[in-house]
Amino acid sequence: MTFTGTGQPPITIDSIAEMLEKIKRTKYSIGYIDRRVDDEEIHFLNAR
Amino acid sequence: MMKRFISLTLGKLIYILCVFSFSVSAQQVELESAVEQEGFDWSTLKKTWEDDIQFHGFFSQGLFHTTGNNVFGQSKNSVSAGLTELGLNISYQALNNLSFVAQGLYRRAGESTGDQGELSLDYAFVDITLLDFSSGRIGVRGGRVKNPWGVYNETRDVAFTHPTIFLPLLYFERSRALLISMDGGQVYADYNTSVGNFIFKFNYGFMRDDNKELLLAITGGADVSGSIKSKPSLMTQLNYEIMGGQYAFAITYSNINLGYTPGNDSDPFTGLQVCFESFILSAQYNGERFSLVGEYNMQWNRFSGITNIRPDTSTVSEYWYVQAGYRLLDNLQMTLRYDSGVRDTNDRSGEKVHERTGAPAHFVFAQDIVVGLRWDITPSWMVRAEYQRVHGAAAVSLLDNPSIPDLALDWNVYALQVAFRF
Structure with missing residues (x-):
């Protein structure tokens, strides 16, 4: 999809802190991180 | 019949576009009012803007050594x-x-693009x-759009x-200009159901015709001064995937129309009209370790309008391949393919064309076996090696191999490639 113009790949982020920051700033966003971090503003789900 | 269908489709398209232009403006109004209510936060806007623009790219470089015939430049015994x-x-x-x-x-591919x-x-x-909607979407694309032709095009x-490294024969390397993308529009629809996902694409427009190799392939190697111009053409594909793409099936139909623009008054090809009508059936199994791909292409090739030098012809060509992949390690994959192409199903051995024109019989068919090994070093870097044993010369570039009588029947290709993407 990336090379046919028919879709954008997910945005990748360098650190967990930056990911949390981005999720907070972006309405209705979802991000994947590799461990649980306590943050009251973000809803966490376990992906198995 | 076809014309009526096309005008109907275009009429509907314009209607849909009109309806849509209202919904775009409605959405913009909603966005603006939302901003007014919440107060304007420039930092948010800036960040979102950045995320909405993405750059990506790819690069690859190949090395080729062959016996018998050339591929991508002077590869024969070199x-x-x-x-x-x-x-x-x-x-x-x-x-x-x-x-x-x-x-x-940017592409450099032997004589067809030149060294630069x-x-x-x-x-x-x-x-x-x-x-x-929750189970799918319908949309349109306008401009220069990619053509859905088989699995890889x-x-x-x-x-x-x-x-x-080499695509199967039914991807017609010499006619790639006609296949890669077209100037026009595409209607697309995705529909996800409990029994699988459907992906439909319908392209209509003008194929890209700016290619010497294509001209040579169409005129049969004759040195001509004119050029090929595309007429309205279509390409459409229906994909059906089950189990998240583990099994995928597709049917492609295309109708490509070309006319010849003479270079001078005495051009013998003045008035040449070409129509390629194709069906492709594709099937894929993508397992964790083992994968299998098969595609079958049947194509009607109609040449008319130059009865002064040869009668109108309508040949049927047939191309197919079966390809198996096995993942030896997570990042190391082996591929084996048998590939076959015949330009005229009424002259599979090429004897008739040889009698008629004197060209070697193997100019009209090709069968090959490909063995390849691919190593994905990182998600961004990949190297692969490939060996091909080829019987026939139906697909060789006539720019890299200008002398048709000298085309070799049995030949070998050894290839290496390194590739990068981001």
Whole structure:
């Protein structure tokens, strides 16, 4: 999809802190991180 | 009948576009009012803007050594670094249902592009999703759009997206200009059901005809001064995937129409009309370790309008292959393919064409066996090696192999490629 113009790949982020920051700033966003971090503003789900 | 169908489709398209233009403006109003209510936060806007624009690209370089015939330059009994591909693209998601995309391509492929290579606009279009519902979407793309032809065509220049260095014969390397993208529009629809996902694409427009290799393939190697011009053509594909793409099936239909523009008054090809009508059936199994791909192409090739030098002809060509992949390690994959192509099913051995024109019989067929090994060093870097044993010369470049009588019947290809993407 990336090379046919028919879709954008997910945005990748360098650190967990930056990911949390981005999720907070972006309405209705979802991000994947590799461990649980306590943050009251973000809803966490376990992906198995 | 076809014309009526096309005008009907276009009429509907324009109607849909009109309806849609209202929904775009409605959405913009909603956005603006939302901003007013919440107060304007410039930092948020800036960050979102950045995320909505993305740049990606790819690069590959090949090395070729062959016996018998040349591929991508002077590879016969020598080594050619003939194939270089470099692409850069930008996409901008302006609204949830509106995006703008473009990709530039640099390609150096033997004599067909010359040593300096060629720059081209691979695609550039606006994408409007007209309907977006939980189980699918319907939309239109307008501009220069990619053509859905079999499994690999839309990303044929991106080395990462196909397992072997050379694409199977039914991807017609010599006629790639006709296949890669067209100037026109595409209607697309995705529909996800409990019994599988359907993906439909319908392209209508003008094929890209700016290619010497194509001209030679159509005129049969004759040295002519004119050029090929595309007439309205269509290409459409229906994909059906089950189990998240573990099994995928597709049917492609295309109708490509070309006319010849003479270079001078005495040009013998003045008045030549060409029509290629094709069906392709594709089937894929993508397992964790083992994968299997098979495609079958039947094509009607009609040449008319030059009865002064040869009668109107209508030949049926047939191309098919079966390809198996096995993942030896997570990042190491082996591929084996048997590939076959016949330009005229009434002259499979080429005897008739040999009697009529004196060209070697093997100019009209090709069968080959490909063995390839691909190592994905990182998600961005890949190297692969390939060996091909070829019987026949139906697909060789006539620019790299200008002397048809000298084409070899049995020949070998050894190839190496390194590729990068981001």
